[in-house]
Amino acid sequence: MVFTNDLQLSELTVHIGGENAVPALQHLSLSISPGEYIGIVGPNGSGKSTLIRVLAGLLTVNRDICRRGFFGSKPLPYVMQHPGEQLFGETPWEDVVFALEQQGEDPQRIVGLAAQMLGRVGLADAMHARIESLSGGQKQLAAVAGCLAIDAPVMLFDEACSMLDPESRRQVLEAARREHQSGKTVVWSTQHMEEVTQCSRIIGLQAGTIVFDGPPEIFFYGSSDGRSSGDTPCRLLGFEPPYPVRVAQELLNLGAQLPTLPLTKEQLAEAVSGS
Numbered sequence: 001m002v003f004t005n006d007l008q009l010s011e012l013t014v015h016i017g018g019e020n021a022v023p024a025l026q027h028l029s030l031s032i033s034p035g036e037y038i039g040i041v042g043p044n045g046s047g048k049s050t051l052i053r054v055l056a057g058l059l060t061v062n063r064d065i066c067r068r069g070f071f072g073s074k075p076l077p078y079v080m081q082h083p084g085e086q087l088f089g090e091t092p093w094e095d096v097v098f099a100l101e102q103q104g105e106d107p108q109r110i111v112g113l114a115a116q117m118l119g120r121v122g123l124a125d126a127m128h129a130r131i132e133s134l135s136g137g138q139k140q141l142a143a144v145a146g147c148l149a150i151d152a153p154v155m156l157f158d159e160a161c162s163m164l165d166p167e168s169r170r171q172v173l174e175a176a177r178r179e180h181q182s183g184k185t186v187v188w189s190t191q192h193m194e195e196v197t198q199c200s201r202i203i204g205l206q207a208g209t210i211v212f213d214g215p216p217e218i219f220f221y222g223s224s225d226g227r228s229s230g231d232t233p234c235r236l237l238g239f240e241p242p243y244p245v246r247v248a249q250e251l252l253n254l255g256a257q258l259p260t261l262p263l264t265k266e267q268l269a270e271a272v273s274g275s
């Protein structure tokens with residue numbers, strides 16, 4: 001048997017609301033390796049939150065079905081959908097200090113660590129502001145800082161930006177990307193396709209099952225040359241691809257040659273100028 005430290009789910013079925021209810025997840029098999037940056041996408045009720053809760057260790061699953069590998073046995077930090085939903089302190093500072101205390105951190109290190117974590121998410125200037133005076137985006141950044149206090153190899157985000165304006169969304173996404181670049185595994189669930197263009201892998205969920213698992217280029221373009229004859233996995237799930245993808249698809253349909261399949265506007269500009 002090959003040893004692997006990956007998280008592995010084998011044929012996971014989760015019933016919420018009793019055995020007679022339609023399962024929230026059905027026969028779902030999945031493996032996640034350290035360092036991945038995974039986007040989980042799917043329409044309402046497809047099972048995204050349930051899967052995130054399983055990954056976070058908040059739903060008990062038989063060990064034969066879920067081998068947690070590097071995810072470990074402790075509940076993992078995750079940022080929830082509603083800004084402020086998971087904040088306990090009156091200020092971001094209090095919240096992070098509280099999280100560090102809960103982790104049993106050495107009291108002499110707490111002040112320095114809290115300042116460092118709040119600085120890392122861009123809240124250095126607002127760390128002592130009252131939570132109710134913060135914008136939705138700042139509240140989510142405070143939640144991210146609280147999650148950083150939990151020293152874990154994985155961070156989970158469950159539709160963390162769905163209530164935010166574009167600028168706040170950019171800031172929270174940026175905080176997640178920084179954590180990925182610093183070596184953490186990041187799992188990000190969303191219904192906003194722009195949020196997953198920089199993921200290394202996309203998992204598409206529908207009715208509790210995985211209907212797509214692969215790189216974002218294939219998810220958005222349907223094939224490695226971008227010339228898909230039918231609907232792409234993204235459109236089959238009911239989502240419009242991001243604007244730069246739509247532009248590139250138009251260009252490809254007109255016969256243009258592009259050296260890469262762009263996912264962001266910066267990549268589109270580069271592909272067009274290099275073609």
Ligand SMILES: Nc1ncnc2c1ncn2[C@@H]1O[C@H](COP(=O)(O)OP(=O)(O)OP(=O)(O)O)[C@@H](O)[C@H]1O
Nearest residue numbers: 016017023024042043044045046047048049050051
């Ligand atoms: N507390 C609950 N009681 C009963 N059924 C539930 C509960 N939570 C979720 N479900 C059901 O489980 C299924 C999966 O829900 P889940 O919240 O995981 O999906 P989702 O993709 O995150 O949806 P959304 O995007 O709307 O948040 C749905 O059919 C939902 O109705």
